[in-house]
Amino acid sequence: MAVVTFSNVRKVYPLGKQQVVAVNGATFSVEKGEFAAISGPSGSGKSTILNMTGLIDVPSAGSIIIDGTDVYNGINLEETQTDTGRWENTGNGKKKVKTTLPAKLDNRITGLRRSHLGFIFQTFNLIPVLNVYENIEFPVLIGKKGDSESPVDSFSKEQKEEWIDYLIEKVGLTDWKKHKPSELSGGQRQRVAIARALVTKAPVILADEPTANLDSKNSGQILSLMKNLNRDSELQTTFIFSTHDTRIVNMCDHVIHLLDGEITKDEHKTGSDSYGLAEVQ
């Protein structure tokens, strides 16, 4: 069953008077439980695809289905642009580009992000004033009752605490749960980010160059951890990476190769686990 489906997705960025096509007609699916990578050289459009998958960037055309929800169904995508804050010459003098999404669409997308998607950023992006436990707990606390589809929302307070403790144990930070991000190493911070991505039991975890800021030892441990979580039959989490790290690509069972905004190869591999894990462990 596909958890992410792109159909003829196109993304165009205005650059001055010109239009830059970042992604052109991307069509692919990622199945539940896959360990997938979007790979390609810098500027190939992999981050743009990941951002659109994570619903933090809006496509210019096409359709994106996340866990069965056609996100932009019935929406005129030409009218929805993300905030660029740019001034453009429209012919009638300079005008500011309409930058914000309509509130209703913004709230729907935000809800989908929380309940269906987890994020692991290259720069960790933990909330500096919260400790490890609180950072992981954060996505659970921001849910609005009644409009969220996250299974964690139905948990009692004790169940939520147990679940967060379980994740902290899984990422090996039990002794660090009261520490602030500034007191942790890079690897530990990324572990917190992984646990935070998993906390809402989102079916898809998106990771943008997750090992770019880590040394090789920590990178190996983080990748190993994510692979184990991917294998965990209880979680059944799908991981999608944006990367040009060959170790990650080698570990993945599904690799989407990009070049100049177009998919050049949609590769499904078998037997990648042992190779990848062997290399990183």
Place this chain on the structure above:
Amino acid sequence: MNVTLRLAFRNIKEHRAKSIIIGMFIILGTAIVELGNGFLESVNRGLELDFRAHYTGDIVISAPAPENTKMDMFGISNMSSLGDIQQIPALEDINAIEEQVKSLKGVKSETKLISAKAMLMKGDEADFDMEGDSGSMPTCFLFAGENDTYFKMFPGQHISEGTYPDKNENTLLIDSRLRDKYYKYYKTNLNVGDTILLAGYGAQSIVREAKICGFYTQPEEHSAMYPLVYCNPSFARAFADLTYGATFAQSLPSSVDTTIADSSEDDLFGGSDTMIASDSGVLGKGKENFNNILGDTTLRDKLNKTDDGAWNFIILKLDNSLNDKKTVKELNNMFTANKIHARALNWKNASATFTSSVDGISGIFTALVVILAIVVFIIIMNTMTVSVIERTSEIGTMRALGAEKNFIRRLFFNESVFIGAFSSVIGSIIAIICMLIINSFKIAIDNDTVKLILGGGLIAFIPTVKNILGTILLITTGSVLANIYPLSAALKITPLKALSKDGE
């Protein structure tokens, strides 16, 4: 604890420098506003207590102010032109006014008053060439109350020497401050039993002799009130121009041609040459006729005689002084309905000479507070905007993790409310401590001009719950409003920006 509250507290703690900068401005602003309000409250309350108890009562009834003038118990100020000092007009139809007053409920006591301005003189005439500035001249208000009722209503004078003025003799009870002024100006002491001259202000340069019957100190030590001299009504009427002639002129119907009053002597009697050389004209038929016309002063004397029934003011004290506004309105309606030429004023309007300067200071203070508020507002807005830029990654991450815009709004709202409320409470505490310290020193200024401007000589502060809570609410609201622009900047941060900025 709610996650937005927790985050707000932690952010305030984390961004200490920013929080302290904003907090210090709010503390300073709150303290200034509350000290100012406390001072004005003290001035207003002091003035009200002093004037109601000792000079104006709760309500003052007077004749309407002449056209283009402002009038209170202490004189008339002409707003359109400079000219002779006008005297306060007498109340017309005083019996009709008293009838209306009797029909009112809640009137505790009533008295009548004549008020005029005068100056103490040395010897036969005022010596205006003496050393010293005009502000130190021994000028005073001359107050003459109804014999049996006035000092019962206003018994607060502390008589240091002598007695109250005699009902039948021209005697004066003099403010001790005026005695000091007299000494400074004329280098001569005044004592009980001395006879002195008083010169009146106004069109008629009247001078009268009177005997000093006593000296008193004013009821409130630091009162803004100018020196007063109490005397009997018939003596004061001459200074207040309450003569039969004046009363007659005042009651003339508008149909009577009074333009002759504006004519010059030459217009009336011809030039000086004509008067001496010519045998014709009104005065031209010889010495006998001249004496016949000007020699008979019976009518003039009659018109110049003081009108024993004339008063400038009726003063009322109410059972409940809080009803003054309502009673003023009621009385004015009665006067209008019964076509009585009078008006009722509350204590404040009746003593506008003193209260208007305080109102002026309140206005200046309000303007300063507005300027201060704008400056603080801009500083808070600027600091918070910088803070938003610093926190772009954090806000973007929250949005990426599923925080709606309302969550970000609540977060900023909580932060600004907490900083605003906490700092304004600290500011209030500092202001109260300052007030208590300054009050304990009992700082007093003994300068009449400063007293008039500040509504009294005592520099004191009264912190009121209303002022303190009002200021805290105002400042907190202001700090929330100062966050509108930074918040709008924060709401424009998209999750995409979280990826383009370095995270933690």
